[in-house]
Amino acid sequence: MTVQGYNVAVVGATGAVGEKMLETLSKKNFPINELHLLSSKRSAGKEIEFNGETHIVKEATPESFEGIDIALFSAGGSVSKALAHEAVKRGAVVVDNTSAFRMDKDVPLVVPEVNEEDIAKHNGIIANPNCSTIQMVAALKPIQAKFGLSRVIVSTYQAVSGAGAKAVNELQTQAEAYLRGEEMEANILPVSGEKNHYPIAFNALPQIDVFQDNGYTFEEMKMINETKKIMHDEHINVAATCVRLPFFTSHAESVYIEITEDNISVEQIHEALSNADGIVLEDDITNQVYPTPQSASGKSEVFVGRVRKDLDNSRGFHLWVVSDNLLKGAAWNSVQIAESLIKNNWLQK
Amino acid sequence: MTVQGYNVAVVGATGAVGEKMLETLSKKNFPINELHLLSSKRSAGKEIEFNGETHIVKEATPESFEGIDIALFSAGGSVSKALAHEAVKRGAVVVDNTSAFRMDKDVPLVVPEVNEEDIAKHNGIIANPNCSTIQMVAALKPIQAKFGLSRVIVSTYQAVSGAGAKAVNELQTQAEAYLRGEEMEANILPVSGEKNHYPIAFNALPQIDVFQDNGYTFEEMKMINETKKIMHDEHINVAATCVRLPFFTSHAESVYIEITEDNISVEQIHEALSNADGIVLEDDITNQVYPTPQSASGKSEVFVGRVRKDLDNSRGFHLWVVSDNLLKGAAWNSVQIAESLIKNNWLQK
Numbered sequence: 001m002t003v004q005g006y007n008v009a010v011v012g013a014t015g016a017v018g019e020k021m022l023e024t025l026s027k028k029n030f031p032i033n034e035l036h037l038l039s040s041k042r043s044a045g046k047e048i049e050f051n052g053e054t055h056i057v058k059e060a061t062p063e064s065f066e067g068i069d070i071a072l073f074s075a076g077g078s079v080s081k082a083l084a085h086e087a088v089k090r091g092a093v094v095v096d097n098t099s100a101f102r103m104d105k106d107v108p109l110v111v112p113e114v115n116e117e118d119i120a121k122h123n124g125i126i127a128n129p130n131c132s133t134i135q136m137v138a139a140l141k142p143i144q145a146k147f148g149l150s151r152v153i154v155s156t157y158q159a160v161s162g163a164g165a166k167a168v169n170e171l172q173t174q175a176e177a178y179l180r181g182e183e184m185e186a187n188i189l190p191v192s193g194e195k196n197h198y199p200i201a202f203n204a205l206p207q208i209d210v211f212q213d214n215g216y217t218f219e220e221m222k223m224i225n226e227t228k229k230i231m232h233d234e235h236i237n238v239a240a241t242c243v244r245l246p247f248f249t250s251h252a253e254s255v256y257i258e259i260t261e262d263n264i265s266v267e268q269i270h271e272a273l274s275n276a277d278g279i280v281l282e283d284d285i286t287n288q289v290y291p292t293p294q295s296a297s298g299k300s301e302v303f304v305g306r307v308r309k310d311l312d313n314s315r316g317f318h319l320w321v322v323s324d325n326l327l328k329g330a331a332w333n334s335v336q337i338a339e340s341l342i343k344n345n346w347l348q349k
Numbered sequence: 350m351t352v353q354g355y356n357v358a359v360v361g362a363t364g365a366v367g368e369k370m371l372e373t374l375s376k377k378n379f380p381i382n383e384l385h386l387l388s389s390k391r392s393a394g395k396e397i398e399f400n401g402e403t404h405i406v407k408e409a410t411p412e413s414f415e416g417i418d419i420a421l422f423s424a425g426g427s428v429s430k431a432l433a434h435e436a437v438k439r440g441a442v443v444v445d446n447t448s449a450f451r452m453d454k455d456v457p458l459v460v461p462e463v464n465e466e467d468i469a470k471h472n473g474i475i476a477n478p479n480c481s482t483i484q485m486v487a488a489l490k491p492i493q494a495k496f497g498l499s500r501v502i503v504s505t506y507q508a509v510s511g512a513g514a515k516a517v518n519e520l521q522t523q524a525e526a527y528l529r530g531e532e533m534e535a536n537i538l539p540v541s542g543e544k545n546h547y548p549i550a551f552n553a554l555p556q557i558d559v560f561q562d563n564g565y566t567f568e569e570m571k572m573i574n575e576t577k578k579i580m581h582d583e584h585i586n587v588a589a590t591c592v593r594l595p596f597f598t599s600h601a602e603s604v605y606i607e608i609t610e611d612n613i614s615v616e617q618i619h620e621a622l623s624n625a626d627g628i629v630l631e632d633d634i635t636n637q638v639y640p641t642p643q644s645a646s647g648k649s650e651v652f653v654g655r656v657r658k659d660l661d662n663s664r665g666f667h668l669w670v671v672s673d674n675l676l677k678g679a680a681w682n683s684v685q686i687a688e689s690l691i692k693n694n695w696l697q698k
Contacts, residue, residue: 151661155504155603157553157592172528179525196637202596203643204506206603206655206669211634215615215657224660237661241603241669243506246595247551254504254555254590254603266564285560288545294552306555308564311573312500312586320555320590 005033006342009068009092011060011083012075013037014046016165017097020331021072026051028335031342038064040075062086069347070338073097074330088124093347095334097128099218102226109229112336113278114141119337120346126337129230130222131329132156132242132251137230138302138328139321140257142276143269144231148260150315151237154223157245157252158208159293160200162325163189167200171246174201190244201246208242217242250293251329253321262314269307269317278328283307291322299324300332354382355691358417358441360409360432361424362386363395365514366446369680370421375400377684380691387413389424411435418696419687422446423679437473442696444683446477448567451575458578461685462627463490468686469695475686478579479571480678481505481591481600486579487651487677488670489606491625492618493580497609499664500586503572506594506601507557508642509549511674512538516549520595523550539593550595557591566591599642600678602670611663618656618666627677632656640671648673649681 008025012018018039025032037048038060046057058064060079065071065087073080073087074097084094084101101107108118109127114137119126129137140149160167166188174184178201186197190207198205209218216224223240273281282291283305290305302323310316323329341347357374361367367388374381386397387409395406407413409428414420414436422429422436423446433443433450450456457467458476463486468475478486489498509516515537523533527550535546539556547554558567565573572589622630631640632654639654651672659665672678690696 153502153605155590157506157594175524176528179521179528190637194637198641199643203641204594204596204601205641206601206639207637211637214660215634215655216660237659239605239659239661239665239667241504241605241655241667243601243603245506245553247553252553252555252592254592256502256588256605285564288539288543288556288560290555292547292552292554294548306564306590310586310588311563311565312588316588318588318590 005031006069007034007036007067008032009036009038009065009071009087011038011071011073011079013048013057014039014043015074016161016168017074017326017330020326021074021334022048022050024327024331024335028339030335030338036064036068040079065090065092068092070095070341072334072338074334084125093122093341094125095128095337096125097330097334099130099222101125102127102129103229109226110337111137111230111333112340113138113276114230115232116340119340120344122346128330128334128337129226130219131162131325132158132219132253133223133226133230134329134333135251135302135321135323136223136253136255137227138278139255139273139304139319141231142272142279143257143259146272147264149231149236149257150260151258152227153239153256154241155254156240156242157254158242159247159249159251159325160189160244161249162208162251163192163244166192168248171200171248174199175246178202200244203246205244206241208244247293249297249324249326250322251325252293255319255321256310257317257319258313258315259317260315266307266309273304278302279304290320293322296322297324300327302328354380355418356383356385356416357381358385358387358414358420358436360387360420360422360428362397362406363388363392364423365510365517366423366675366679369675370423370683371397371399373676373680373684377688379684379687385413385417389428414439414441417441419444419690421683421687423683433474442471442690443474444477444686445474446679446683448479448571450474451476451478452578458575459686460486460579460682461689462487462625463579464581465689468689469693471695477679477683477686478575479568480511480674481507481568481602482572482575482579483678483682484600484651484670484672485572485602485604486576487627488604488622488653488668490580491621491628492606492608495621496613498580498585498606499609500607501576502588502605503590504603505589505591506603507591508596508598508600508674509538509593510598511557511600512541512593515541517597520549520597523548524595527551549593552595554593555590557593596642598646598673598675599671600674601642604668604670605659606666606668607662607664608666609664615656615658622653627651628653630654639669642671645671646673649676651677
């Protein structure tokens with residue numbers, strides 16, 4: 001029996017997430033017939049190996065999507081806004097890893113472990129949530145399902161790779177300069193193109209993405225709004241403080257939650273997490289077992305540790321949630337959505 | 350007019366905090382008659398410059414405190430337990446920067462901006478709170494005084510210097526190894542003497558100090574218990590998650606609070622903080638102004654930014670609090686207590 005192959009386009013193939021997207025497609029043996037690697041005009045012409053074959057990256061245009069079944073977009077919001085509908089017009093289903101369509105009412109926003117069934121409602125575009133949202137809702141879903149969830153207060157510890165390859169390079173270059181006793185040069189972080197830049201090496205920057213009028217950053221508002229949409233509950237109170245830190249890969253999150261049921265023990269939360277798809281419980285304080293950005297990097301799962309009951313609120317719990325922001329936070333979640341489209345026959349509308 | 354001088358002993362003079370203690374005494378022109386630098390047997394004999402004079406560090410023994418007026422202890426809890434009462438017996442007032450006596454009922458635990466009047470109640474020992482507690486309560490006090498305070502949920506971003514000079518050296522050595530593409534060796538962090546050690550360079554470790562039976566670390570319990578004692582309110586709900594991060598100096602804190610008054614604006618919180626002693630408001634998001642560990646290092650004040658109202662709870666606010674853990678978090682707060690003892694004639698009981 002031969003597995004049917006699909007014509008797949010990867011838009012933003014030369015970026016940090018694009019690279020992980022290709023690695024993931026290969027590793028998970030995604031059934032590919034033709035693979036089209038697309039990018040901006042600037043990166044067109046580059047050569048990329050995939051499963052032993054050399055592919056030449058082409059400039060993404062509306063015509064690039066003729067004959068494409070699945071288009072994985074991760075080239076920034078403006079590219080998605082310009083080309084996603086063109087791809088849909090030509091018959092492709094788009095899995096978009098930018099913030100362009102996430103809050104659109106007719107675009108499903110999906111973390112398969114949480115709301116896979118929403119994929120069925122797509123009109124050609126399915127949005128991949130923000131990396132920091134994905135890992136949090138993946139960890140909270142099994143808890144919400146069993147014990148209800150009324151409140152989330154999260155403080156994040158986010159890796160520089162979330163800001164792209166240039167930010168990764170900036171951390172490396174600054175750290176080298178600092179250790180040589182030289183001045184650190186800051187040109188990218190906290191936000192590429194913003195007025196001010198500050199060193200990230202041996203520092204912490206309480207700004208990810210631009211500020212909104214309400215005093216929150218766009219990253220914080222993404223966590224707040226996307227969580228409610230993915231978890232199908234406008235009434236969950238969500239608050240977020242997002243901080244960029246000097247490590248390369250994997251975001252960590254200190255998450256305080258209030259559940260709706262009372263008299264629930266840490267053991268019951270452990271049990272709910274242990275039985276959940278895509279979650280690995282790493283919580284054994286006697287042996288100092290808890291996840292860290294370094295221990296989670298390169299892995300597909302969401303890791304949870306430090307589960308403990310609040311000392312004052314009997315419905316309150318604290319969790320430490322870590323996951324690779326480029327894999328579950330981006331590439332792997334997108335490929336999971338694509339796998340689900342195929343598995344459930346949701347490609348054709 | 351001559352300023353009276355005092356005989357001052359610094360116990361732990363060769364440590365990371367001891368060094369800052371001497372710098373601070375010098376910088377603030379503390380009225381010193383005789384300065385005695387004391388340490389463990391191992392460090393005795395070292396020479397240290399102070400205001401242009403060379404002092405030889407002597408081993409701390411009970412007899413070292415004969416004739417001493419003020420003894421500043423920062424040589425670890427076991428040294429304080431062994432020698433603080435010996436110093437008091439000989440007429441010294443001890444300002445102790447360890448956790449040895451902090452929760453003792455008859456030992457005042459003091460952040461001068463918050464509860465200076467507690468110093469008057471001392472029986473020879475005044476405790477300096479934990480670094481992460483000091484900066485938080487300093488920021489919260491003006492808010493509590495004006496608007497009441499019922500709840501605190503804090504996630505910390507703590508510098509390696511809080512774990513001493515060996516941890517500072519470990520971060521430096523690991524970062525150098527990583528950037529050369531070599532394996533990182535971990536021997537100190539998260540907790541010196543614990544079973545397992547993990548790299549801190551380009552990582553985040555959700556463990557500071559040892560775990561307690563309730564699942565919280567000792568650092569987290571310090572923040573919880575000390576906050577209630579310093580702020581004179583057992584009923585404030587406090588929860589903490591403490592995380593060690595790869596920067597050298599200054600702790601940052603993402604603090605969620607609930608105040609008791611309703612209809613308070615961010616501008617009113619700003620005003621309360623602006624008028625408070627020892628607090629610097631750095632909160633202008635239009636110009637990306639907020640404190641960072643690097644911007645706060647080497648300064649005595651507590652810096653507050655990112656003040657914003659919770660989107661669901663009208664009594665909830667979020668703050669970002671940063672301060673130099675070796676200065677306000679340790680040396681400067683101790684010297685402030687010593688200054689207050691003199692200024693208020695509280696040395697003699």
